[in-house]
Amino acid sequence: MSEEAAVNAPRKSLHGHWSSRMAFVLAVTGSAVGLGNVWKFPYVAGENGGGAFVLVYLICVFVVGLPIMMSEILIGRRGRRNPAATMALLGEEEGSTRRWGLVGVAGVFGGMLILSYYSVIAGWSLSYIGHSITGSFTDQDAAGISAIFGSIVGSWWTAAGWHTLFMALTVFVVAKGVEGGLERAVRFMVPGLLVLMFVLLGYSMTTGYFQQGLAFLFTPDFSALTPNAVLAAMGQAFFSLSVGMGAVMAYGAYLPEDTSITKASFAVVSADTFIALLAGLTIFPIVFANGLSPGSGPGLVFQTLPLAFGNMTGGVIFATVFFLLLSFAAWTSAISLMEAATAWLVESFRVSRVAAASVIGGIIWALGLGTVMSFNVLSEVTFLAGTLFDNLDFLTSNIMLPLGGLLITVFAGWIMCANSTSEELGGAGRLYRAWRFLARWVAPVAVILVFLNAIGVLSFT
Numbered sequence: 189m190s191e192e193a194a195v196n197a198p199r200k201s202l203h204g205h206w207s208s209r210m211a212f213v214l215a216v217t218g219s220a221v222g223l224g225n226v227w228k229f230p231y232v233a234g235e236n237g238g239g240a241f242v243l244v245y246l247i248c249v250f251v252v253g254l255p256i257m258m259s260e261i262l263i264g265r266r267g268r269r270n271p272a273a274t275m276a277l278l279g280e281e282e283g284s285t286r287r288w289g290l291v292g293v294a295g296v297f298g299g300m301l302i303l304s305y306y307s308v309i310a311g312w313s314l315s316y317i318g319h320s321i322t323g324s325f326t327d328q329d330a331a332g333i334s335a336i337f338g339s340i341v342g343s344w345w346t347a348a349g350w351h352t353l354f355m356a357l358t359v360f361v362v363a364k365g366v367e368g369g370l371e372r373a374v375r376f377m378v379p380g381l382l383v384l385m386f387v388l389l390g391y392s393m394t395t396g397y398f399q400q401g402l403a404f405l406f407t408p409d410f411s412a413l414t415p416n417a418v419l420a421a422m423g424q425a426f427f428s429l430s431v432g433m434g435a436v437m438a439y440g441a442y443l444p445e446d447t448s449i450t451k452a453s454f455a456v457v458s459a460d461t462f463i464a465l466l467a468g469l470t471i472f473p474i475v476f477a478n479g480l481s482p483g484s485g486p487g488l489v490f491q492t493l494p495l496a497f498g499n500m501t502g503g504v505i506f507a508t509v510f511f512l513l514l515s516f517a518a519w520t521s522a523i524s525l526m527e528a529a530t531a532w533l534v535e536s537f538r539v540s541r542v543a544a545a546s547v548i549g550g551i552i553w554a555l556g557l558g559t560v561m562s563f564n565v566l567s568e569v570t571f572l573a574g575t576l577f578d579n580l581d582f583l584t585s586n587i588m589l590p591l592g593g594l595l596i597t598v599f600a601g602w603i604m605c606a607n608s609t610s611e612e613l614g615g616a617g618r619l620y621r622a623w624r625f626l627a628r629w630v631a632p633v634a635v636i637l638v639f640l641n642a643i644g645v646l647s648f649t
């Protein structure tokens with residue numbers, strides 16, 4: 189151990205620590221599992237032609253996302269501060285510069301931008317709890333469900349109301365700090381969500397279109413794989429795993445010394461991927477059975493699953509519990525999207541967590557109104573990637589997260605010395621060497637190639 193590392197070993201976070209290894213795994217799982225799995229994965233896969241997209245997605249998850257997640261956690265635990273301060277500190281300590289802190293600062297803003305639209309979609313989920321309880325979905329056809337969806341999304345003040353409620357819930361938890369409540373929420377949310385996903389999967393198998401769904405997701409049609417589809421698959425991998433903006437790094441700062449980062453990352457990545465595939469497998473048979481289009485965009489999940497619930501026995505109860513759990517899943521993700529910014533404000537300006545969370549939450553809430561209106565009054569206002577929402581989504585998922593992830597993995601692989609990283613990853617064995625190879629070569633090169641391909645400099649698809 190170097191002299192510096194010895195001095196740094198007992199470094200403590202200002203914000204408390206996870207009560208156990210399990211608590212950390214649960215919190216990162218809570219961050220990863222969310223709307224990205226159930227809402228976003230199916231519709232982005234649908235828009236990009238299915239099979240080939242899914243294949244690229246899976247490759248990105250394991251060879252790019254996983255090593256970056258490990259990098260984020262190890263950097264976070266070594267620095268034990270908010271991502272901006274941690275990267276600045278380690279940049280200096282590892283003989284580079286404090287400017288690495290800018291990666292953390294970019295992450296602070298990236299997280300806020302993502303949460304601004306994430307909260308709007310979570311608001312849709314909240315409003316579906318009410319519709320489920322009152323039986324609105326019972327015996328509806330596709331047109332009926334679309335009308336219900338339209339009544340929420342199409343009315344800016346309805347959508348804004350639910351967005352406001354969701355932001356308030358998020359600020360409330362973030363203001364209380366990392367240990368209060370979060371662990372408990374995740375403990376029942378993930379298993380509960382899994383059980384309900386299996387109930388829905390059971391329904392999908394009875395539609396008579398399960399084969400088509402399976403084929404759509406797992407038979408690669410490489411002609412559908414445009415450079416932009418490859419970029420979307422990579423962006424989705426970052427988004428779903430919560431990597432690239434320091435959210436996982438912020439959580440790593442609260443991680444006890446003796447926890448295996450490799451094992452924890454592997455568990456989280458596997459669970460996240462499993463749930464996304466489960467959601468896809470459930471949704472596409474319903475899409476085909478009802479003559480809907482796989483490429484119908486952000487409304488896909490909200491227009492398909494209620495059809496299943498409306499047609500099954502006990503549907504009212506299942507639907508209510510499902511949207512409750514989905515909202516919880518979104519909540520535990522949203523908390524992680526705010527953590528980096530909140531920790532940064534607290535540490536930089538010595539304000540209280542309550543004040544920091546409120547200010548950040550207020551800014552995000554206001555930004556979110558842009559997304560609310562992208563689906564109604566401003567739906568005709570389009571530029572570059574589409575509506576304001578489409579642009580926010582493209583900018584954050586497909587540009588900011590991969591770019592942030594690239595810098596993070598370059599930092600962990602090239603700037604930090606092998607002594608520091610192997611110390612965090614529990615020795616220099618085979619797994620460590622595999623991580624280091626992925627972090628130094630595979631992940632950075634993959635991100636750069638996908639970028640170059642998307643802007644047309646290369647053409648490998």
Ligand code: TRP
Pocket residue numbers: 219220221222223224225299302426427428429430431432433435521522524525589
């Ligand atoms: N991964 C979450 C989901 O799938 C969303 C999320 C939470 C996220 N924290 C993040 C995305 C940080 C990117 C970065 O719903």
